Amino acid sequence: MSTFDFDAEPGLFARMKIIGVGGAGKNAVNHMVEIGVPGVDFLVANTDAQDLASSNVKYKIQLGHEITRGLGAGANPDVGRKAAEESRDVIAEHLTDIDMVFITAGMGGGTGTGAAPVIAQIAKELGVLAVGVVTKPFAFEGPKRAANAETGLAALKEHVDTVVIIPNQKLKEAVSHTTTFKDALKVADEVLLQATRGISDLVTLPGLINVDYADIRTTMENKGEALMGTGESEGDKRALEAAERAMNHPLLADMDIDGAKDILLNISGGQDMTLFEVEEVMTTVQAAAGHTNIIMGTVLDESLEGKIRVTLIATGLDEAMSSPDEMLTRNILKFQPDRPEEIETPAFQRVKRNGFETEEVAVGDPSDDAVDNNGLDVPTYMRRRRAFGS
Numbered sequence: 236m237s238t239f240d241f242d243a244e245p246g247l248f249a250r251m252k253i254i255g256v257g258g259a260g261k262n263a264v265n266h267m268v269e270i271g272v273p274g275v276d277f278l279v280a281n282t283d284a285q286d287l288a289s290s291n292v293k294y295k296i297q298l299g300h301e302i303t304r305g306l307g308a309g310a311n312p313d314v315g316r317k318a319a320e321e322s323r324d325v326i327a328e329h330l331t332d333i334d335m336v337f338i339t340a341g342m343g344g345g346t347g348t349g350a351a352p353v354i355a356q357i358a359k360e361l362g363v364l365a366v367g368v369v370t371k372p373f374a375f376e377g378p379k380r381a382a383n384a385e386t387g388l389a390a391l392k393e394h395v396d397t398v399v400i401i402p403n404q405k406l407k408e409a410v411s412h413t414t415t416f417k418d419a420l421k422v423a424d425e426v427l428l429q430a431t432r433g434i435s436d437l438v439t440l441p442g443l444i445n446v447d448y449a450d451i452r453t454t455m456e457n458k459g460e461a462l463m464g465t466g467e468s469e470g471d472k473r474a475l476e477a478a479e480r481a482m483n484h485p486l487l488a489d490m491d492i493d494g495a496k497d498i499l500l501n502i503s504g505g506q507d508m509t510l511f512e513v514e515e516v517m518t519t520v521q522a523a524a525g526h527t528n529i530i531m532g533t534v535l536d537e538s539l540e541g542k543i544r545v546t547l548i549a550t551g552l553d554e555a556m557s558s559p560d561e562m563l564t565r566n567i568l569k570f571q572p573d574r575p576e577e578i579e580t581p582a583f584q585r586v587k588r589n590g591f592e593t594e595e596v597a598v599g600d601p602s603d604d605a606v607d608n609n610g611l612d613v614p615t616y617m618r619r620r621r622a623f624g625s
Contacts, residue, residue, distance in 0.1 A: 248439075249334045249451075250334050251274065251334065251435055252275060252277070252329070252330070252333050252335075252337070253267060253276070253337040254280060254336060254339070255279045255292070257280075257282075257308075257340050257346035258283065258341070258344065260347050261281055261287070263428070264290070265290055266427075270428060272432050274438070275337075275439070276294070280298050280346075281296075281297065282298045282302075282308045282346045283305065283307040286307075296329065299314070299315075299317060300322075309345055310344050310345045312345055312383055312387055314349065315346040327361065330357060336358050337366050337367075337368055338354055338395065339368045340369050340370075341369065341370045342369050342387045342391075343371070343380035348383050348386070348387030349387065352387065352390035352394055355391055356394040364455060365396055366397050366434065366455055367397070367398035368430050369401065370400075370402070371401070371402045371403060371404070396455050397456075397548075398461065401427065401430070403423055405485045405486055406426070430463045433547075433548060434499065434501075436536075437451065440536065441535055443510065445532055446532030451499070451530075453497075453530070458496060459553035460550075460552045461548055461549060462548075462549050463484075463546065463547065463549070464481040464547055465544065465545065465547075466479065466482075467544040469543075473512070474516050474519075475519060477516065481547050482520065482523055491523070493527055494549075494552060495527050495552055496527070496550060498528070500529055500546075502532070502544075504534075506537070506540065507540060517529070
């Protein structure tokens with residue numbers, strides 16, 4: 236039996252970098268460095284020199300040295316944009332010879348909102364797959380910041396392949412009333428971490444089922460808006476519970492995953508994760524996703540011994556939700572307007588003739604006695620019993 240040694244050249248693996256832009260982006264990247272995201276390089280960029288100096292990241296870019304003199308963007312996205320334009324050459328140097336970049340920032344302020352789209356534009360000019368992972372402000376931060384966030388997000392979408400949007404307002408559903416503001420912001424950083432690791436780990440870490448960079452590119456390239464959900468569980472039902480928690484994550488609360496074009500599914504666990512558990516997660520997500528294309532991979536993570544973590548990134552939401560046909564078929568209830576000749580008919584009689592029509596969700600077919608014109612003098616509980624045959 237012959238054997239051979241395989242020494243992989245460094246350039247054969249996908250080269251990934253995570254850039255934190257502005258204060259929120261810096262905080263997120265600091266958290267990632269502390270926790271550890273294998274196989275990626277880190278970079279922070281800011282107009283605020285003092286804030287930049289507080290980062291524990293090795294590589295840093297002070298944006299717009301001449302424009303801001305290191306004093307920040309003053310919550311003005313236009314200043315953030317001009318600062319990034321001034322530093323285009325330095326940014327390009329850091330984006331050269333990489334395959335994929337994650338751009339993380341908080342939308343609504345000055346630097347992150349203004350500079351992130353410029354960095355994404357430079358990345359695309361260099362042929363780099365660009366994924367934005369950004370937060371939107373809390374409602375209490377005011378209408379001005381919200382408006383800045385929407386404007387910045389629109390500019391970012393023009394240049395990134397995919398943007399994962401994390402509404403801070405929804406993070407309130409993931410914390411208690413006693414959670415401190417500082418800890419609540421840590422939750423936001425943790426979600427940014429999971430969104431990024433959910434993608435990068437599939438390429439950089441070993442697993443039972445591997446995903447290569449080409450798969451990632453297929454799922455992410457030119458896919459527009461994305462949402463993410465993550466869930467973790469332990470115990471006998473950990474696979475099912477982790478999958479359900481990911482699909483019911485607060486960040487996905489208003490979106491069914493079958494509205495996505497593609498889903499990137501990361502199933503992570505320790506050495507004790509079984510093939511049957513992987514199958515259970517995949518089956519559960521597939522049942523909810525319908526005909527959505529799913530690219531699934533597993534990651535073996537020793538820190539998750541006894542646990543399973545499921546992270547899903549649903550991409551292509553812009554395309555799916557912009558189609559009128561898609562919007563129509565996703566409605567469970569379809570309104571059927573009354574015909575003109577029925578307008579004079581009493582409302583309860585029109586309801587009886589199905590002014591609202593349900594599709595494929597009927598749990599029974601109660602008799603007409605449920606809305607019996609002639610039995611209105613009969614007590615309600617008796618009409619209910621008669622309607623359901625009890």
